[in-house]
Amino acid sequence: MKEEQEAYWNQVAANLERAASKHKYHTLYQKLRRLSGKVKSTNDNFRNADGTFVRSPTERLQRWRQFFEELYNHIPPQGPQSEPPRIEPPEVIVASWQATTQRPRTFSTTLPTSPNHMV
Structure with a gap:
Protein backbone atom coordinates (compact mmCIF):
# COMPACT_ATOMS: atom_id res chain seq x y z
CA MET A 1 0.00 0.00 0.00
CA THR A 42 -18.79 27.38 -11.61
CA ASN A 43 -22.28 28.52 -10.87
CA ASP A 44 -24.15 28.40 -14.13
CA ASN A 45 -27.59 28.30 -12.55
CA PHE A 46 -29.84 31.11 -13.57
CA ARG A 47 -33.56 31.67 -13.56
CA ASN A 48 -36.29 32.29 -16.07
CA ALA A 49 -38.30 35.48 -15.91
CA ASP A 50 -40.92 33.59 -13.85
CA GLY A 51 -38.30 32.58 -11.22
CA THR A 52 -37.87 28.89 -12.09
CA PHE A 53 -34.39 27.51 -12.75
CA VAL A 54 -33.27 26.96 -16.33
CA ARG A 55 -32.14 23.37 -16.82
CA SER A 56 -31.65 22.30 -20.44
CA PRO A 57 -29.22 23.89 -22.92
CA THR A 58 -32.16 24.86 -25.15
CA GLU A 59 -33.85 26.68 -22.27
CA ARG A 60 -30.55 28.45 -21.48
CA LEU A 61 -30.22 29.72 -25.04
CA GLN A 62 -33.83 30.88 -25.00
CA ARG A 63 -33.24 32.72 -21.70
CA TRP A 64 -30.13 34.46 -23.08
CA ARG A 65 -32.09 35.45 -26.18
CA GLN A 66 -34.89 36.85 -24.01
CA PHE A 67 -32.41 38.72 -21.80
CA PHE A 68 -30.69 40.46 -24.72
CA GLU A 69 -33.98 41.28 -26.43
CA GLU A 70 -35.14 43.02 -23.25
CA LEU A 71 -31.78 44.74 -22.88
CA TYR A 72 -31.31 46.11 -26.40
CA ASN A 73 -34.79 46.31 -27.91
CA HIS A 74 -36.38 49.33 -26.31
CA ILE A 75 -38.72 52.11 -27.35
CA PRO A 76 -36.83 54.98 -29.00
CA PRO A 77 -37.09 58.39 -27.31
CA GLN A 78 -40.16 60.41 -28.27
CA GLY A 79 -40.44 64.13 -28.94
CA PRO A 80 -38.44 66.57 -31.02
CA GLN A 81 -34.80 65.80 -31.56
CA SER A 82 -32.42 68.30 -30.08
CA GLU A 83 -29.87 70.01 -32.27
CA PRO A 84 -26.21 69.29 -31.66
CA PRO A 85 -24.32 72.13 -29.99
CA ARG A 86 -22.85 74.69 -32.37
CA ILE A 87 -19.08 74.85 -32.30
CA GLU A 88 -17.47 78.07 -33.45
CA PRO A 89 -14.06 77.83 -35.11
CA PRO A 90 -11.33 79.46 -33.02
CA GLU A 91 -9.83 82.74 -34.12
CA VAL A 92 -6.25 82.44 -35.31
CA ILE A 93 -4.10 84.57 -33.06
CA VAL A 94 -0.41 85.01 -33.74
CA ALA A 95 1.67 86.13 -30.80
CA SER A 96 4.10 88.99 -31.36
CA TRP A 97 7.11 86.78 -30.67
CA GLN A 98 6.05 84.30 -33.38
CA ALA A 99 5.87 86.72 -36.30
CA THR A 100 9.30 88.06 -37.12
CA THR A 101 11.07 89.36 -40.18
CA GLN A 102 14.57 89.17 -38.72
CA ARG A 103 17.12 86.75 -40.05
CA PRO A 104 17.99 83.87 -37.76
CA ARG A 105 21.10 84.41 -35.69
CA THR A 106 24.23 82.51 -36.64
CA PHE A 107 26.76 81.13 -34.22
CA SER A 108 29.87 83.23 -33.91
CA THR A 109 32.00 80.10 -33.46
CA THR A 110 31.78 76.84 -35.33
CA LEU A 111 31.19 73.58 -33.53
CA PRO A 112 33.83 70.85 -33.75
CA THR A 113 33.01 68.02 -36.15
CA SER A 114 35.50 65.38 -35.03
CA PRO A 115 34.90 63.27 -31.91
CA ASN A 116 38.53 63.76 -30.78
CA HIS A 117 38.11 67.51 -30.51
CA MET A 118 36.58 68.20 -27.08
CA VAL A 119 35.41 71.64 -25.98
Missing part, protein backbone atom coordinates in the same frame (compact mmCIF):
# COMPACT_ATOMS: atom_id res chain seq x y z
CA LYS A 2 2.79 2.42 0.91
CA GLU A 3 4.61 1.69 -2.36
CA GLU A 4 1.41 2.36 -4.32
CA GLN A 5 0.96 5.74 -2.62
CA GLU A 6 4.57 6.65 -3.27
CA ALA A 7 4.25 5.61 -6.92
CA TYR A 8 1.07 7.70 -7.24
CA TRP A 9 2.68 10.83 -5.77
CA ASN A 10 5.80 10.33 -7.89
CA GLN A 11 3.55 10.18 -10.97
CA VAL A 12 1.70 13.35 -9.85
CA ALA A 13 5.01 15.15 -9.27
CA ALA A 14 6.30 14.05 -12.68
CA ASN A 15 3.12 15.36 -14.35
CA LEU A 16 3.47 18.71 -12.57
CA GLU A 17 7.15 19.00 -13.51
CA ARG A 18 6.35 18.12 -17.13
CA ALA A 19 3.65 20.81 -17.28
CA ALA A 20 6.03 23.38 -15.76
CA SER A 21 8.88 22.51 -18.14
CA LYS A 22 6.54 22.89 -21.15
CA HIS A 23 5.31 26.27 -19.80
CA LYS A 24 1.74 24.96 -19.51
CA TYR A 25 0.99 27.00 -16.43
CA HIS A 26 -2.78 26.76 -16.76
CA THR A 27 -2.57 22.97 -16.55
CA LEU A 28 -0.02 23.14 -13.73
CA TYR A 29 -2.10 25.41 -11.51
CA GLN A 30 -5.31 23.58 -12.38
CA LYS A 31 -3.77 20.31 -11.12
CA LEU A 32 -2.36 22.04 -8.02
CA ARG A 33 -5.78 23.48 -7.16
CA ARG A 34 -7.36 20.07 -7.62
CA LEU A 35 -4.75 18.49 -5.33
CA SER A 36 -5.21 21.17 -2.66
CA GLY A 37 -8.96 20.57 -2.56
CA LYS A 38 -9.77 24.17 -3.52
CA VAL A 39 -11.65 23.41 -6.71
CA LYS A 40 -13.54 26.45 -7.95
CA SER A 41 -17.02 25.43 -8.94
